[in-house]
Amino acid sequence: MSRPLMSCREFSEFLDRYVEGELGDVERLEFERHLAACPACVAYLESYRRTTRLARALGASDALPGVPDELVAAVLASRRNA
Amino acid sequence: MASRASGPAPEQDEALLLDRMRSGDEAAFAEFVRRHGGRLLAVARRMLRSEEDANDAVQDAFLSAFRALPEFAGDSRLSTWLHRIAVNACLMKLRTRRRKPEGPIDELLPTFHEDGHATNPAVAWREDAEAMLGRERTRSLVREAIDRLPEGHRTILVLRDVEELDTEETAKLLGLSTSAVKTRLHRARQALRTLLDPHFREDDR
Numbered sequence: 410m411s412r413p414l415m416s417c418r419e420f421s422e423f424l425d426r427y428v429e430g431e432l433g434d435v436e437r438l439e440f441e442r443h444l445a446a447c448p449a450c451v452a453y454l455e456s457y458r459r460t461t462r463l464a465r466a467l468g469a470s471d472a473l474p475g476v477p478d479e480l481v482a483a484v485l486a487s488r489r490n491a
Numbered sequence: 492m493a494s495r496a497s498g499p500a501p502e503q504d505e506a507l508l509l510d511r512m513r514s515g516d517e518a519a520f521a522e523f524v525r526r527h528g529g530r531l532l533a534v535a536r537r538m539l540r541s542e543e544d545a546n547d548a549v550q551d552a553f554l555s556a557f558r559a560l561p562e563f564a565g566d567s568r569l570s571t572w573l574h575r576i577a578v579n580a581c582l583m584k585l586r587t588r589r590r591k592p593e594g595p596i597d598e599l600l601p602t603f604h605e606d607g608h609a610t611n612p613a614v615a616w617r618e619d620a621e622a623m624l625g626r627e628r629t630r631s632l633v634r635e636a637i638d639r640l641p642e643g644h645r646t647i648l649v650l651r652d653v654e655e656l657d658t659e660e661t662a663k664l665l666g667l668s669t670s671a672v673k674t675r676l677h678r679a680r681q682a683l684r685t686l687l688d689p690h691f692r693e694d695d696r
Contacts, residue, residue: 416607425677449612453601453684456616456691460684463633464652466624468537476528480546484524484553485517491554 415443420450424457505569512560524553530570531577538581538649540638544588545581552580578654582664585646594641599682616691623691636686644679651676 420443426432427440444451508526511519531552535545556563556576563572602610623629637645637653650661651672658676662669 416603417609417612418603418607421601421603421609421681425673425680449609449614452615453609453613456613456688457680457684459616459620459691460680460687461652462621463624463687464637464648464683465655466621467630467633467637468653468655470624471533471537473529474532474536476525476532480528480532480549481521481524483546484528484550485521487550487554488520488557491557 414446415439417443417447417450420444420447421453424454428454428458509560509563509569512557520557527570527573528553531573534574534577534654535581537653538578538646539584539588544584548580548584549577551583552577555580574654575656575660578650578656579664582646585642593643596641596644596678596682599640599685600678601681601685613688615693616688617693620691629690632690633687636683639686640679640682644675644682647672647675648679648683652680 420440423432423436423440427437432440444454508519508523512523528549531549532545535548535552536542539545539548552573556573559576563569604610624633637648640648646665647661650656650664651658656664658669658672661667662672665672
């Protein structure tokens with residue numbers, strides 16, 4: 410006899426543990442059973458993952474700013490006064 | 492001064508510069524700031540979103556680094572070590588800065604009917620969302636969305652996802668338990684997803 414599917418609410422609540430691979434086998438199968446039956450949660454999971462990817466890409470791809478001379482001077486001055 | 496080929500400075504060169512700094516060579520400090528200042532400034536701008544605060548934090552970070560220099564054993568990479576120091580300086584700045592009242596995050600979290608079904612079932616995102624990040628408009632869109640998160644959640648998302656610190660480090664820096672960091676990060680990601688959704692959903696084409 411199979412257990413009822415977890416709800417979308419439960420799916421959403423513990424989604425991070427699924428993404429981080431922190432679930433045990435039984436719970437992971439429950440998640441996958443839900444995913445197989447719920448296209449909206451498939452879409453949610455995918456966009457959740459991509460949200461993280463976008464934030465990461467933002468940090469990794471930032472152009473490196475130049476170092477203003479004033480900043481160098483200020484650091485050296487405060488070192489002398491420290 | 493002999494010109495150096497472009498590309499990252501060789502490790503030997505870095506060790507030599509550190510030695511010169513340890514012996515108090517002023518020019519070496521200036522070179523150190525020029526070499527690493529850009530990366531630190533980028534971190535501070537991402538975390539603080541204010542040019543003035545970012546400059547202050549970078550100055551503080553360099554002073555902390557100079558003080559800690561005798562203890563820098565070279566067991567972690569210099570750039571990683573400096574990055575942590577800069578993050579710390581930014582957190583100090585965030586703590587002293589006038590706080591805007593912490594808004595509720597609930598309205599940015601998914602909502603459900605009583606039977607557990609989502610009230611707004613998710614729709615797939617367009618294929619090229621990540622590629623769109625090459626455009627400045629998209630980058631500022633993501634940045635602005637992150638800035639709309641309540642401060643406490645924003646900080647955790649920036650530390651974990653943008654600066655890529657791990658959960659333990661983030662927890663230590665913020666004085667939180669790892670489970671609190673995980674819970675808040677999950678909510679922050681959900682909230683950020685909600686804010687980005689209208690821009691990236693497939694049916695918006």
